[in-house]
Amino acid sequence: MSELIGRESAAREITILVGRQRLTTLIGAGGVGKTRLALDVAARLSSQFDDDVSVVQLAAVGSVGDALAVLPVGATSVDAFVDAVGASRALIVLDNCEHVIDEAREFVSEVLRRCPGVTILATSRQRLSLRGEAVRTVTPLALRPSAIRRSGWHEPSDAARLFLGRAGLVVPDDEVTDLDAVEDVCALLGGIPLAIELAAARLALLSVGELRARLRTSVRMLADARTADGVRQASLWNSIAWSYDLCSVEEQRVWRALSIFSAPLSLDDIESLIVEIVGGAVDPLELVSDLVDKSVLVRLGGRSSSFTLLESLKEYGRTQAEESSEIDAFQRLRLEWCRSLALRAEVNWMSDQQASLSAQLARSLPDLRLAVAWGVTHPDAIDSILDLLLAAWRPLVETQGRIADLLSWLDAVLARLRRPMGRAAVTAHIVHAYLTGMARGLDAARPRFALARGLADEIGYADAVVYAEAAEAILSPVEEAHVALLEDAIERGSSGEHGITVSGMRISLILVHDQLGHVGEADVLLSEWMRRSTLSGERNEQMFVLTGLAITAFLRRDMDRAADLASRALALAEGEDPSLAVSMNLETLAAVAEARGDRIGAARLLGVADEVARVVGGRDTVLEEVSIDRPRLEERLREELGTEGFARPYLDGADAARRDAFAATRVIAPAAPERRTHPLDGLTRRELEIHDLVAEGLTNAEIAQSLTVSMRTVEWHVQNILMKRGFTSRVQIVLWKRGAET
Template sequence: MGATTRAGNLPLELTSFVGRRRELAEGKRLLSAGRMLTLVGVGGVGKTRLAGRIAAEMSREFEDGAWLIDLAPLGAGELLAETVAALVVGCPYPNMESLTAYLRDKQTLLLLDNCEHLLAQCAALAGDLLSTAPGLRILATSRQALNLPGEQVLEIAPFTVPEPAEASMEDVLHNEAVRLFEDRASSVVPEFKVNDANILAVARLCRRLDGIPLAIELAAARMLILSAEQILERLDDRFRLLTTGPTTAPSRQKTLRALLDWSYDLCSDQEQALWGRLSVFSGGSDLEAIEQVCSDGIARESVPDLVAQLVGKSIVLRRGQGSAIRFEMLDTLRQYGRERLVASGEDKALRLRHRDWCRDLAARAEAEWFGDRQMEWLGRLAREQGNVRAALEFCLNEPGEAWAALEIAAAMWSHRLSWSSPSEGHHWLERALAKEPGAGPVRAKALWVDAWLVLLRGEPEAAKPLLEECRTLAERLGDEAQLAGALHITGFSALLAGDFDRAFSLLEEALARRRVLGHRGHEWVVLFQLAMTAVLMDDPRSAKLCEEVLEKATRANAEWSVSYALWVTALERWRRGALRDAVTMMRDAVRLKLRCNDHLGLAQCIEGLAWVLADDGQYEQAAQMLGGAQVVWRSIGTSLSGLGHLAGAHDRCEATLRRHLKDDRFEAAFGRGSALTVDQAAAYALDERPARQPESDVLSVLTRREREIAEYVAKGLTNKEIADALVIAPRTAECHVENILRKLNFTSRSQIVKTWESRRSDQE
């Protein structure tokens, strides 16, 4: 079951954490006492590192994990909720609804890092989430406070620095700024220690750098080739030059700027060029991408060495391991690199090279997605989401480049899981279609892809004009591929509407056209939807179609496709009465869904198992399975009602169960299922737990805080008395009690009392 356990994503610390004991203790105290804490301070002061340490040390208090969301690569606030939901919820269609549904009964910490360019959007998101999820706490970093009601602000100042009058070596050695310099310097020169010979220079250097951690780390990286005295001398020269310029900037800002300028000047010409060029990447990149985008005028074979040199100088960070090694820069260093790139006159050329790299990436992903690299491509496109967004934003803001945005976004049709949600794909395509009125094949393709996305958003009326324009344009161009696309999505629309005869006819024609064109991936998707249509209309051709769907996906070794092929084939076995085969195949599909982290598919599989079990006379198990499916639907912020072609089977199943169990027994079994977690629902679907929990174990579905509150309820305390006892707001206590009632499928507090007393007597 580990495949769906999502216990956070806090990165491991790559260097030692130095100092900040007071701020660390205060941050933990404030976050324990309240629910929203923002660390505020200048760039380079160490807000991100401190926030990460606070989150790590408090992570055990959050049963459902602590999550770091870096907002620096996010250029616009429109996709904020989708970005957070994609990371935290991990479902195919994340949005604000799925995020709030997922967090509502969770004990979770969100770390929103680098909020300063999205202040209003971050404040709105935080406010909405905190008002609906009583177990949620938010830790943010920003150069400004979010000004949210209830927000606590902790200002992070630079390290204190040794005063010139401090004569005691012991005092200087215990100074946080000096300790940081020594720690980082010894990582490049292992034998380095602060001693009598260099202590004055190191102390003066830390004062000169105003105690700014990033500045100290950049200076310490120079110890590989310079002594502390030499660094100080060169830095003094830099500051003398700086004082001749404008005096309006804050002194700390001048300090950091001087360090960045100096670090830049210490780089070779090629290192300087690469530093600037790397700034076009958003969210980092791998070495292959750097070589492709940044090697103009730099020998490609020398790029790895140059990257290594920038890593050695603490300009570039190396992340990950194995085949997922990536290189990225802190936002302060990236913004400085962008300034240098613009000043060099190379900015547009590099943005175009970056755009072309994204075009190539999207094209290769489209060509190779239906094969043994399917999961690899889904993972890679998820990692490159920041770069794809940056390229699309550039294309949409640069005159004459909207055509490239259409091309990139439309090529992602097969990887809608790599978008945050169908809404994000639609966001880009709608903007690109409006900016690029040209009547070519790229527009025709973008139209049917956008129609698919709006259908997945539950907006069939919005899809109609897109499909009409696509069909008209494709016919005028004589473009068979896009005409097949229009037929396919029109058929898919009919399938969602439950018009199976029309859907079958359109999908059959689209399949024939795709086979002539030799588009394997397109062909399989149409074939899958045709097989599903045949199953739902009890067409005698359904068995052969399902066999072909499964055979093609298995031969291609495309895991995600195989999971759906197993699901639709299980439905076909169910419809013709082969119930044992149907259960086996549906459970095989569940296992693959867990591997793929596909909660939408998981919900459909658990639903399907309920239908099969109901027909097999296992009525209580089927009712509990329906409740478990509801848990998964709720976790992704949607329901089966959005998939009209499947809603009829659900309604018939529920009617059968109510007829055999009567309403009371159905509601009880359904309630037990709906009280499970997603992991527990999947385990139950796989028959990895007993169908009925002992009454005394029913409280296991509650979080630690909810069990604590349940005990207070059992003792007869009111919500206000519980709030006073736990030092929380009365509304928070009320939300917790409501969650307990919902999870246990109870309607009154007296049921909580009875269950708690039963549990206590069992334990005695």
């Protein structure tokens, strides 16, 4: 046999298992390497069974009896086989049980019952479902993780090792030098060994780069391939067709429908889709279980169960859907699923579901793109697309930075609408104008805001006029009049208008107060906002507002407050996927570090920030209007450190972020120079004022009256002071003050 690649630990584990269990079944998709692994395990165990190992090949026969007839014992029935084996100790490898599953199940049951010395190792695309059966799933070979690829690591993955080994039998080793192309080919084939071997055989005709290009179109080119030794194997396509034929009519229809989905789906999603696909007569959970047992659906690891199909199975399913003229029905099903996901995200965004919804939206971006592309060509789907985009736009901007995508989608949808437009269409125009301002500046957005207001006037949609004015104000240089405008928009939008994000306007109101110097008002609103957000369980909106306040503090040259707020924002991101807000807070900390003289630390932080921004897909954000001037910061650092002096720490930071996706969220505020050793150095100017008044014994009410601020503002500052000083009560402030004076 050829070398077993990428299965060493699995082979050891299964060898131990087969030595203890009388029945073990290896399940997995066609071509995944079940037979090769089973034969390796059998070879390892042959001495334990006195070399009495029989391999029963079921793939090319019509019954178990036909396969038994070619064995040395010459049996043609279960009874004859049992008589021949008797009480001897033997290992039977029963290969490819799936197409005669009932007969195989009966054979195994009888042999185990009547032959106490027999152990059976079976391979199948579904389990035998017998008492005492141990089941192990054979997964595709490991691929190179994207994070390792980005770091420039060139050790080939297990899948690539198999490809290179088989390629060496077809062409000289020095003809296959593009490891990235090899890894891409293996990824396109889902790490399936049979597919990889068939692809390697194609190197007799194509370079690895040409092979990659063709596989990006279809895997059907492997249908007539031969392996390197010239022996024709069952093609990947035929292997998949075999699996398809073994499924029930309902399972085949679900396979076809799920094939158009790019993203993994949760169990709940698949169950609800099954009801839509085949109706309520079938138990959805049982159907999912059957498809998993038949190695059609693959369960992915993670915090919660999600499922997908291998890419080759998806392509086969899509082909079958096109041939059955169901493709449009399934495209509509995907659009409605995307719409449902977006609406769920909108309703539950301010909750503890925010992180999981954000992650699901990120995974589902390919499906969103395809759903919108299909929907805009079908007039009866336009309303569903509007619903989807109005519900999803803010989550996609805040956590993914997908402004370019959203603008493209809105352009496509709005171009197909005619006047007079409904309320949803008017709101979509407002969102489009706002995103245009974020991406291209206020001047580009003004005509679009004017158009949105005009469309709103045409249908008497007065609230939308206010929403448009408020959105334009958020993008404009701050003015006192913006406070009343935002307050009006918040009050009008509190009724839950679809697509209007009151939470975003509340955050903008806090930032406007802060930029106008209304620090007391901003702190009061911030305290209330943080309290509500904390109770709801959400984190992203808290991080967003702290990000804006940190930038404003930096622009006022309040470095302590800027570092404190940015660090608090990053603490909220701990354990979550990186986002644009993480990148912006790292940039703020970099600017603070540079202002404090730590240029090396600043360059490193910029490296981390840029890598995070690259991973999440962009830099566009509403906070660009109050940015730290990131290009100028880098320019100064390059001037001060020199090209090489800047590059080293910058690349170190980027590498650290690539090695650990959460490294950026664990960066602490850059340390102040060592000379800042006084216990009060960490407090802001306002906190110092309040600290002194607390030390004098004033109550919160007296402090509020003295400083002409609200009680809530004082309470918030007192809590910050206690936290920064490591105190648990205000009495400790009084006692410290007395000790310092003596």
